[in-house]
Amino acid sequence: MSEPSPGRLLGIAASPGVAVGTAFVVDRRKVAIPRRHIEAREVDAEVARLRGAMSAARAQLSAVRDKLAPDAGEHSLILEAHLLMLDDTLLTEQTERAIRVEKMNAEWALRQTVENIKEVFDRADQDYFRERRSDVDFVGERVLRQLLGASSEIVKPLDLSGPVVLIAHELSPADTAALARADVSAFVTDVGTSTSHTAIMARALSLPAVVGAPDATRRIATGDRLIVDGLRGVVMLQPDDDAVYQAQLRGERYIAFVRALQCNRAxxxxxxxxxxxxxxxxxxxxxxxxxxxxxxxxxxxxxxxxxxxxxxxxxxxxxxxxxxxxxxxxxxxxxxxxxxxxxxxxxxxxxxxxxxxxxxxxxxxxxxxxxxxxxxxxxxxxxxxxxxxxxxxxxxxxxxxxxxxxxxxxxxxxxxxxxxxxxxxxxxxxxxxxxxxxxxxxxxxxxxxxxxxxxxxxxxxxxxxxxxxxxxxxxxxxxxxxxxxxxxxxxxxxxxxxxxxxxxxxxxxxxxxxxxxxxxxxxxxxxxxxxxxxxxxxxxxxxxxxxxxxxxxxxxxxxxxxxxxxxxxxxxxxxxxxxxxxxxxxxxxxxxxxxxxxxxxxxx
Amino acid sequence: MSDVVSEIFEVLNERGLHARPMTRLVQTASRFQSEMSVERDGQVANAKSVMGLLMLCCHKGARVTVRAEGPDAGAAVTAIGELFKSRFGESA
Structure with a gap:
């Protein structure tokens, strides 16, 4: 198999058909966070937004700590730990770097940093890491909530024009069924196989799907234009107009083919x-x-x-x-x-x-x-x-x-x-x-x-x-x-x-x-x-x-x-x-x- | 004048060094002027970064090297050593 080019993701063809649409990236593992690439001129404002959210989170935590009785002992130590984490250079510098260098919006940059830190704990062989993971998560979520509080309206599928391609790590059957009511034209997931439930549901709904496309949620940002080819298991990122035209033709040919087959149903x-x-x-x-x-x-x-x-x-x-x-x-x-x-x-x-x-x-x-x-x-x-x-x-x-x-x-x-x-x-x-x-x-x-x-x-x-x-x-x-x-x-x-x-x-x-x-x-x-x-x-x-x-x-x-x-x-x-x-x-x-x-x- | 002091300590805490002991470690390390690091199995973390320390995943029985460089290096390592020996104030 040839190396995937930067403009495409290869996955498993899980449900046939071809769709063109705008990506909506859902992070089902936690709260849905918007992910988008920012312009160079937005970088400073985004870093400032991150710092603002961090100091707001810090102020919140300090206030809680101050309210605790002096004998709260353990509890106040946990808050102390979380406050130290908010100041931790590992968290702040990596996140700011992701904003400045990788041009990620603050929420996305923060989530990625938190995930990177958690990955280290995942590799630990004892279950001590659980507590650590949840500490890091807790701090990350707190800042995320501050960030979203000001901007949670930025990206929702409704704000995107035209059909939406749903990008997720994985979808539960309930997710897939609920989302089908929205104007979703295709699914792409990081994990899964042709027998996983996303695939089964997508076929039931006659929507194209590509599953098991590694890193789809990392490489695709909300708002990106995509072609999802559920016959080949290929997702094309930011295609040009000609590619979109070709994809639409293929989609129509497939629909005609399905109609022809339907003739033998009796x-x-x-x-x-x-x-x-x-x-x-x-x-x-x-x-x-x-x-x-x-x-x-x-x-x-x-x-x-x-x-x-x-x-x-x-x-x-x-x-x-x-x-x-x-x-x-x-x-x-x-x-x-x-x-x-x-x-x-x-x-x-x-x-x-x-x-x-x-x-x-x-x-x-x-x-x-x-x-x-x-x-x-x-x-x-x-x-x-x-x-x-x-x-x-x-x-x-x-x-x-x-x-x-x-x-x-x-x-x-x-x-x-x-x-x-x-x-x-x-x-x-x-x-x-x-x-x-x-x-x-x-x-x-x-x-x-x-x-x-x-x-x-x-x-x-x-x-x-x-x-x-x-x-x-x-x-x-x-x-x-x-x-x-x-x-x-x-x-x-x-x-x-x-x-x-x-x-x-x-x-x-x-x-x-x-x-x-x-x-x-x-x-x-x-x-x-x-x-x-x-x-x-x-x-x-x-x-x-x-x-x-x-x-x-x-x-x-x-x-x-x-x-x-x-x-x-x-x-x-x-x-x-x-x-x-x-x-x-x-x-x-x-x-x-x-x-x-x-x-x-x-x-x- | 700048000293370099390092010493190896064993983790005695039953549940390893999770967020609370590490917080005590950072708070203690921050009282000293010396640059301090903690090393476990070749991985090094700044002794003033909770996340970095947590990422060392120091379980019970792990042997870690505490290193300080600066005017108060000796006192710093002694203070951190006390924490290890007292299980960071935890009962077990």
Missing amino acids: RPAETLCGHPIRLRANIELPAEAAVAIDHGADGIGLYRTEFLYVDRSEPPSEDEQFETFRRIVETMAPRTVTLRTFDLGGDKFSTAFRFPREMNPALGLRAVRLALREREVFRAQLRAMLRAAAYGPVRVMVPMISAVDELRAVKAELDLARSELEASGKVYADVPLGIMVETPSAVMMADLLAREAAFFSIGTNDLIQYSLAIDRGNEHVAHLARSLDPAILRSIARVVDAARSAGIPCALCGAMAGQLMCLPALVGLGVDELSVEPAAVPEVKAALGRLSRAACQALAAEVLAMPGADEVECHVASLFGPVLRDLLAGGEAGQFSETGSFVLPEYG
């Missing part, structure tokens, strides 16, 4: 030779159900119910959940809705539960393990699901099953939920209970699990993480997590075979289902059902329609014997690249390189 999903593959949608907001139908999905293959639990102090009630589920079921009927019980813990936390501090949350108290610890909460959700099933076809799916006993424990809770509803006289209908297969142990036990589960759904995101021992959120190793790793393909083959022997359907609902170059192998391995984000349904349907099942089966036999992902990717590209090329490129003329990776044309 057709069932099937291979070239007429073999049916159920194509369903993964959703996390109830409103997405309508989007799923719109894009031609044959039901919901995964509804992530955990989003009912985030950003609140109490778990949602049975009735509240029932109402939400019923709306989705009624919208989708007669199509099937697969409700997944809450998958919290790991990287998804809810303030509704008390989570222990864990060294290794991905291997900790999450998903079904949490459900079986919080049985009352779990049963309230199961009751809501059973009641919703009275309004249309519903399947219930349990995440992270890693042993047969766990499935049996869930069944017992479901039975209990049923008898509770029976006793209270509420209307409900029975539901098939299936499992997510996403741990290596579930893969190994698939034959026995298949006897007790009504269906399987392979969750490839976690299966890849656990099977290959790769933390997908870790930027240093994330590139090693490849869907077409033969270890993953062999796991899928094993699970599909177990399902087939037991006569139950086997779905696949991870990101892999939406990766077009994985489809030939999945069809060949015999997966019955795919579930992808609503926006990806049209292109997956188009891709399936170009594949012959016999060719896919031949491919599957070959790739299962291959030693590594490189070989598999190359082989798939050589066999299926030509028929899928235009779909991969979002309507553009992409090419496969000799190594099997897909490349879009460069542009200036």
Whole structure:
């Protein structure tokens, strides 16, 4: 890969499309602070503003200290420490330097200095640094508040003209959803992968996104004009008019391409030779159900119910959940809705539960393990699901099953939920209970699990993480997590075979289902059902329609014997690249390189 | 006339040298005319900068070198040494 030029940032193409807009940098880690480059003539005024804010903060702290009783001892010493920090040359000189040399506004310069100091504490091996970090933070925030008090109105998205490109370190699902209401045209984040929630939400909202663009929040300032190319994973900084014009053309071509694909939405999903593959949608907001139908999905293959639990102090009630589920079921009927019980813990936390501090949350108290610890909460959700099933076809799916006993424990809770509803006289209908297969142990036990589960759904995101021992959120190793790793393909083959022997359907609902170059192998391995984000349904349907099942089966036999992902990717590209090329490129003329990776044309 | 005095001290405080002990150190160092520095594992900080001292991350058991240069260097290092030995006035 070539070195990134100063005018562009390279990240991960997380949501397709091309947008041109004005940057708004949000620092979600603390209060939102404005970041802009100042003119040389503003420097002295900005330094004066910083000094003014520092002496105001100092006066405030001194006043507090003077009010303290003389015997306050420790407390007054902490204030003493903070006062010394405000005078500290490390803080003042570095911040002034950032204003004078790097031409940062005072807030930005101060935040950067504070972050630099904190970085040293981050590297310390003991947890003493926590207290130090918060001391430094405290002092920094105090000065920031003084600075913002005079100028907090300077930069808000509303003051920016035209569509806004949101730049953030990372965005929570709630942030992304709330911000979508504003005039946001694209997202760019410092961290994240194509399966992180910013990416999933951006695709649901049909907004281009580039994630994992290191230093985006540092290199981009509010007010900068940008091009966000969510097809290539490129952000262009301060483009000239010609580049903007070219980008707009590409954006329009992409929209035309998407519209053309939409034409097949009424057709069932099937291979070239007429073999049916159920194509369903993964959703996390109830409103997405309508989007799923719109894009031609044959039901919901995964509804992530955990989003009912985030950003609140109490778990949602049975009735509240029932109402939400019923709306989705009624919208989708007669199509099937697969409700997944809450998958919290790991990287998804809810303030509704008390989570222990864990060294290794991905291997900790999450998903079904949490459900079986919080049985009352779990049963309230199961009751809501059973009641919703009275309004249309519903399947219930349990995440992270890693042993047969766990499935049996869930069944017992479901039975209990049923008898509770029976006793209270509420209307409900029975539901098939299936499992997510996403741990290596579930893969190994698939034959026995298949006897007790009504269906399987392979969750490839976690299966890849656990099977290959790769933390997908870790930027240093994330590139090693490849869907077409033969270890993953062999796991899928094993699970599909177990399902087939037991006569139950086997779905696949991870990101892999939406990766077009994985489809030939999945069809060949015999997966019955795919579930992808609503926006990806049209292109997956188009891709399936170009594949012959016999060719896919031949491919599957070959790739299962291959030693590594490189070989598999190359082989798939050589066999299926030509028929899928235009779909991969979002309507553009992409090419496969000799190594099997897909490349879009460069542009200036 | 200018002396250079330096001495090595061990951190006895259970929670290392966090903001409060370091504040005492800065306050004490500021009473002397000498230029003073504190060094740990090759990292040097001005003894009159709280942030700089904190960034040394002196945990319990760390061995730090206190160095003073100036007319009252000896007294300065002795005074700082008293702080280390008395755990900066903390109970543990």
